[in-house]
Amino acid sequence: MSEMTEAPKIEFPCADYPIKVVGNNENNFYGFVVETVQIHAPDLDLTKVSIQDSRNGRFQSVRLKITATGEAQLKRLFEDLKASGRVHMVL
Structure with missing residues (x-):
């Protein structure tokens, strides 16, 4: 039986x-x-x-780096992006 390991926690603030x-x-x-x-x-x-x-030009991905100050900031950002109806995925 294999042991499950937790994903590493992010330390805030997290540059880049x-x-x-x-x-x-x-x-x-x-x-x-x-x-x-x-x-x-x-x-x-x-x-x-x-x-x-994308290959056929239908989709676009925007990659960026921010200084993340905490989980609440990231949650609000992801929610605002998704709520727009314009965003398919946030990774």
Whole structure:
């Protein structure tokens, strides 16, 4: 019988916390993601933001790194992104 190990806990504040947001490649998805993230992480460094379109161009992923200050901040950020209806996935 194998032992289950817990995932490592994140220590806050956590600099360069990676987030990937996937949604339809339309209506300035990148701008929407950046504006939403800046509400929760106003010190977002735009040089740490990258965009990748899917093979057929239908979807877009926005990858960024923020300074995560706590679980509550991350929860609110993820909820705001998902509540928009524009985001398919937040990783």
